[in-house]
Amino acid sequence: MRTRAFLALPVMLLAVAVTPLAAAAWDPGVAALQVGLHTRGLYAGPIDGITGPATQKAIRKLQAHARIAVDGVVGPKTRRALGHFARHRLGQRPLHIGNAGWDVASLQFQLAEHGFPSGSFDGIFGPHIDAAVRRFQEYAGLKTDGVAGPATLKALGKPPAAIPLPLAWPLTVHVIGDRFGPRGERWHAGIDLPAPLGTPVYSARAGEVVWAGWRGDYGFLVTVAHGHGERSMYAHLSRMDVRVGVWIGAGVRVGLIGATGDATGPHLHFEVRVHGAAVDPLRALPSL
Ligand SMILES: [Zn+2]
Numbered sequence: 037m038r039t040r041a042f043l044a045l046p047v048m049l050l051a052v053a054v055t056p057l058a059a060a061a062w063d064p065g066v067a068a069l070q071v072g073l074h075t076r077g078l079y080a081g082p083i084d085g086i087t088g089p090a091t092q093k094a095i096r097k098l099q100a101h102a103r104i105a106v107d108g109v110v111g112p113k114t115r116r117a118l119g120h121f122a123r124h125r126l127g128q129r130p131l132h133i134g135n136a137g138w139d140v141a142s143l144q145f146q147l148a149e150h151g152f153p154s155g156s157f158d159g160i161f162g163p164h165i166d167a168a169v170r171r172f173q174e175y176a177g178l179k180t181d182g183v184a185g186p187a188t189l190k191a192l193g194k195p196p197a198a199i200p201l202p203l204a205w206p207l208t209v210h211v212i213g214d215r216f217g218p219r220g221e222r223w224h225a226g227i228d229l230p231a232p233l234g235t236p237v238y239s240a241r242a243g244e245v246v247w248a249g250w251r252g253d254y255g256f257l258v259t260v261a262h263g264h265g266e267r268s269m270y271a272h273l274s275r276m277d278v279r280v281g282v283w284i285g286a287g288v289r290v291g292l293i294g295a296t297g298d299a300t301g302p303h304l305h306f307e308v309r310v311h312g313a314a315v316d317p318l319r320a321l322p323s324l
Pocket residue numbers: 214224226227228304305306
C-alpha cells in the first residue's frame with residue numbers, strides 16, 4: 037500500500053486564519069461580462085464575478101476594438117460592443133434549452149451561488165443548466181419545468197440555503213486549500229483540505245451513511261445524512277471504513293485521505309448540502 041509511507045510522517049499542526057467571507061463580492065452581472073469577454077477572446081482569467089485588473093484590461097480592449105470611449109466602465113455602448121451575446125438582460129425573456137448569452141451566463145452563476153453548479157460558465161443553456169434549473173426548482177418548491185421564468189428568478193433573488201445543523205471539522209489538521217466558490221471557469225462546490233495520504237477522516241456529525249462507494253469525479257465518496265435535509269460528503273478517499281445504512285456518531289472514522297477521482301493530489305474535498313443545495317462548509321464549521 038502506497039499509503040503506508042505517509043502514515044509515519046509527523047502530523048504538522050497548521051492553522052490557516054479564515055478571513056471573513058464576502059459572498060456579496062461575487063456579481064453575476066460581472067460573471068456574465070467575463071463570459072462575454074472570454075467568448076470574444078479578450079479575457080482568459082477566472083469567471084469569478086469580480087472586476088479585477090484582468091477584467092478591467094479586457095473591458096478596455098473591447099472598448100478600443102469598438103472605437104468607443106476607453107474608460108473601463110460597462111455602460112450600454114460597451115454592452116452593445118459584445119454584440120448578440122449581450123442582447124438580453126436577465127429577466128427579459130424566459131430561459132430554456134437552446135438560449136445563449138449574457139442572461140444565461142448570469143443565470144448560470146446565480147444557480148451556482150445557490151448550490152446548483154452546471155459545469156463551465158459558458159452562457160449556453162444546454163443539458164447541464166437544464167438539470168441545474170430543475171434541481172433548483174425542486175429545491176425551491178417550484179414547478180420543475182426547466183424554464184427559468186419570473187418565479188425561478190425571484191427564488192434566485194433570495195439568499196442561499198441556511199445551514200440547520202453545525203458540523204465539526206472532519207480532520208484534526210486544518211489546512212484550507214481551495215474554498216467554496218468560483219474556481220477557474222467553474223464553481224467549486226466544497227472546500228479542499230489537503231493532508232498526507234492515509235490521514236484519518238472523521239464524520240462531522242452523527243448520521244446515517246447514505247453513500248459509500250465510487251462516484252465519478254468524487255472518487256471514493258462517503259456521504260452522511262444528518263437530518264433536516266443536511267448531508268456531509270467526504271471525497272477522494274483512498275479507503276472507506278463505513279457502509280451504507282449504518283448509523284455513526286460524530287468523530288467516527290469514515291475513511292482515509294486519498295486522491296481518487298478527479299484530484300491532483302491527496303486532499304479531502306468536503307462538501308455540505310442542504311436539501312440538495314451545496315453550501316459553503318465554512319459556514320457550518322467552527323471558525324479556526
Ligand atoms: Zn474540491
